[in-house]
Amino acid sequence: MALCLLFATVGHVDAQQKAANMVPIATLDQERFFNETRFGKAVLAAFQSDTDALIAENRKIEADLEAEERDLTSRRATMGAEEFQTLAAAFDRKVEDIRTARDATSQVLSKRLDEDRARFFDAARPVLIALMAERGVLAIIDKRAVLLGFDTIDLTExxxxxxxxxxxxxxxxxxxxSPTP
Known part of the structure; x- marks a missing residue:
């Protein structure tokens, strides 16, 4: 029984080696490639730092708006209905304007992350091409697209x-x- 397992293991390893030599295709885990390189980590750290700063600013703005709303509500009894309606409408517009500006800032951060990912993959292209040439690989596909394959074709590490x-x-x-249309 142990001899059969040994031959099965040797056969599996031999098949992996033959497959790696026969097939000019390699795989790459794109997420891992981005997330685990120093370049990718730097991009993600900058994005996280900017996001954390945005969240902190949002909390401060939210606290300020809540205080302003409480103040407006407390003064309601001392003013006429029309004056209160005018101030309340102005406050609502202010809140909406702030929300719109904060959403725009968040979108800018997301766009910057997308652009930094694109910059990463643009910069990685020559490195991947060199690996392809060294390995005799004609194509690199995303590892997630492979239903079944040997680990020897994975270039991620x-x-x-x-x-x-x-x-x-x-x-x-x-x-x-960004490419021009």
């Missing part, structure tokens, strides 16, 4: 190490230039 060696945290890469 090697690509992470190579990109870290080549680009570090990505600070020296040019900004992303």
């Amino acid at each position: 090697l690509a992470i190490a190579r990109l870290d060696e080549t680009l570090g945290d990505g600070a020296a890469t040019p900004p992303y230039a």
Whole structure:
């Protein structure tokens, strides 16, 4: 029985090696590639820092608006209905304007993250092309698109190490230039 398992294991390893030599396709876990490189980590850290700052600002604004609303409500008894309606409507517009501005800021942060991801993959392209040439690979597909395959075709770990060696945290890469239609 143990001999059968040994031959089955050897056969599996041998099949993996043959498959790696026969198929000019490699896989890459794009999420892991981005998240685990120093470049990707720097992008994510900057995004998280900006997001945390936005959240803190939002909380401060929210507290200020709540205080202003309480003040307006407490003064309601001392003013006429028309005056209160005018002040309440102005307050509501102010809240909506602030909400719109905060949403726009959040969208700017999301867009910047998308652009930084695109910049990452643009900068990674030459590194991946070099790995393809070294391995005799004609195509790299996302690892999630593979239903069944051997681990030997996965370039993720090697690509992470190579990109870290080549680009570090990505600070020296040019900004992303979105393609013009």
